[in-house]
Amino acid sequence: MTPESQLRAGAATVRPCTDRGEWDGLVNERGGHPLQLWGWGEVKAAHHWRVERLIVDDDGTSLGGAQVLYRGLPWPLKSLAYISRGPVCAPEDAARVLDAVARHIRSTRGSVALVAEPDWDAGSAGERGLEAAGFQRTESTILIARTLILDLQQGEDELMAAMSRTTRANVRKNLKSQLEFRKVASEAELEQILAIYRETARRAGFGIHSDAYYRDIWRFLGDDSPIVAAFDGDQAVAFVWIAKSAGTAFELYGGVSEAGQKARANYGVKWAAFTSMKADGCARYDLNGLLNDGISDFKKQFAQHENLLTGTWELPLSPLYPVYSTGMPIARRALQRGRSLAKAGARQAKDALKRLRPGA
Secondary structure: OOOOOOEEEOOEEEEEOOOHHHHHHHHHHOOOOHHHOHHHHHHHHOOOOEEEEEEEEEOOEEEEEEEEEEEEOOOOOOEEEEEEOOOEEOHHHHHHHHHHHHHHHHHHOOOOEEEEEOOOEOOOHHHHHHHHOOOEEOOOOOOOOEEOEEEOOOOHHHHHHOOOHHHHHHHHHHHOOOOEEEEOOOHHHHHHHHHHHHHHHHHHOOOOOOHHHHHHHHHHHHHHOOEEEEEEOOEEEEEEEEEEOOOEEEEEEEEEOHHHHHOOHHHHHHHHHHHHHHHOOOOEEEOOOOOOOHHHHHHHHHOOOOEEEOOOEEEEOOOOHHHHHHHOHHHHHHHHHOHHHHHHHHHHHHHHHHHHOOOO
């Protein structure tokens, strides 16, 4: 590593970025995803990750960059590097940017592998760039590639027309009701949202983080993570929590109370989220993944199409990659499911390493 903390990869130079304004400027100017924003990295850094922002330059011109998250793995695997909905660059520059970032990680971090889940369509130039940089498609998915992305550059009439008839009727009924739809504006209102989310999780049977995690999103992302809620008087009854960059709104979480269910407020609050992000200048709204479940069936009522992103790609960076790929399936899922599974994966990796030792 040079005194300027730079590494040369062909004609591309990698430099770590430590200035929030410079980094978020890059993300927003290049049409980057909100999960590449500085604040999202700070959230993850507060919860068992390390974070590094890397800018890739070519003769003084920026090609783009990547916010890289590192999850520690047991010795000697060191860490797994992960780019969430990145890199931030034009798809045609993907190979050069990813190659430069991978070289930097290999030289300075020694990570066993680099996982990338770009915000690019399947079959795009960016996908070809992934292949050119040596990445391999993997089924160890963290963010779901099959999703629904709305074009917010359409008029509201067009957005409304894409919904199912019943959904349109429910939205219009909400808009004529006594419910108020607006952004959450205080920590007291945030606590109402967290209570609704806990209630929703219990009712639907899905796991959630601790309240501290969500409070950190509110704290670190600030205006880049609005919560649009339905209020009955002073009481929130439904919400959609969003992360947004200059061009993209990305749904993080949503929930509805029992009272909100009776009022069907989850329809009106979704519409309010769309129109609020449109007013904020976002060109696209990603509803964040479609599975074969009731939540996805609800999402699909708001449009007549689906989108398929390029998915999850992985680049081996270490001779120990075979040990990682065969002996740590649980630790790989820890990217998605948390620290407890990482510990279980660590035990599996140690067992795999023992089997590889002479005489084992």
